[in-house]
Amino acid sequence: MFLWFLHFALASSGLATFQVSPVTIDGDTVKTPELHYRLKDIDSPELKQPFGKECKTHLDELLTTGTVQYETFGKDKYGRQLTDLYVNGVCVNKQMVIDGYAWAYGKRYRKEQEASRSARMGLWTQDNPENPKDFRKENRRKHGSLWFYPRRNSRGQELIFDSFGSEEE
Numbered sequence: 001m002f003l004w005f006l007h008f009a010l011a012s013s014g015l016a017t018f019q020v021s022p023v024t025i026d027g028d029t030v031k032t033p034e035l036h037y038r039l040k041d042i043d044s045p046e047l048k049q050p051f052g053k054e055c056k057t058h059l060d061e062l063l064t065t066g067t068v069q070y071e072t073f074g075k076d077k078y079g080r081q082l083t084d085l086y087v088n089g090v091c092v093n094k095q096m097v098i099d100g101y102a103w104a105y106g107k108r109y110r111k112e113q114e115a116s117r118s119a120r121m122g123l124w125t126q127d128n129p130e131n132p133k134d135f136r137k138e139n140r141r142k143h144g145s146l147w148f149y150p151r152r153n154s155r156g157q158e159l160i161f162d163s164f165g166s167e168e169e
Contacts, residue, residue, distance in 0.1 A: 014071075015069040015070060015071050015086060016069065016070055016071070016072075017067060017068070017069045017070075024056050024059045024060045024063070025056075026044060026045075026046060026047050026052065026055065026056050026059075027044025027045060027052065027055025027056050027058065027059050027096065027101055027102060028042050028043060028044040028055075028059070028096070028102060029080065030059070030063065030085070035080075035081050036078075036079070036080040036081065037070065037072075037080060037081045037083045037085070038076050038078075038080035038081065038082055038083065039059075039083060039084070039085060039092065039093045039096070039102075040073055040082045040083055040084055040093060041093060041104065041105050041106050041108040041109060042093050042096055042097055042102040042103065042104065042105050042109065043102060043103045043105040043131070043132045043133060044056075044059070044096065044101060044102040044103070044132065045123060045129070045130075045132050045135070046132055046135055046136065048139075049130060049132065049135050050123075050126060050129070050130070051101075051122070051123040051126060051129065054101070054122070054123075055096070055101040055102065055122075055123065058096065058099060058101045058122070059092070059096060059101070062087060062092050062095060062096070063085070063087060063092065065087055065088065066087045066088040067087065067088065068085060068086070068087055068092075069085070069086040069087075070083045070084065070085050070086065071083060071084050071086075093109070094109055094112060097109040097112040097113050097116065098112045098115070098116055099116065099121060099122050100116040100117070100119075100120075100121030100122020100123055100124045100125075101122045101123060103131060103132065
């Protein structure tokens with residue numbers, strides 16, 4: 001069981017702050033007891049993909065190095081809060097791309113992605129890493145559309161779906 005220590009406040013920078021023992025769902029999604037947060041403008045490999053677990057671990061390590069602050073930008077189609085996360089003033093979204101643990105999703109972190117790719121950092125150590133978007137598309141074709149956040153069973157317990165629809169309580 002994870003212990004949660006939540007403290008919400010408004011930082012002087014205008015970012016919301018919370019102290020939390022973070023639970024990472026994968027390399028670009030974080031869960032608190034109330035919400036799922038999807039890191040804006042990045043896309044990390046899914047857990048069933050090569051390098052997916054390493055990306056999740058790297059995000060978890062980044063989030064445990066200090067105070068986590070965030071800014072939200074609405075919700076994605078799964079109801080997750082789109083967010084920029086910051087730890088000790090460093091943008092976690094950007095750092096994931098710099099360290100080679102996420103693709104830039106859109107134009108925002110393209111230069112950082114090219115630099116980490118050129119330096120063969122993180123997932124770029126693989127000869128031909130598969131973009132998570134392509135992986136999801138292929139697996140939807142094989143297994144159907146299984147990308148739902150969050151779901152609850154009849155007892156009200158939250159279910160976590162992996163990329164192939166397996167359930168965990």
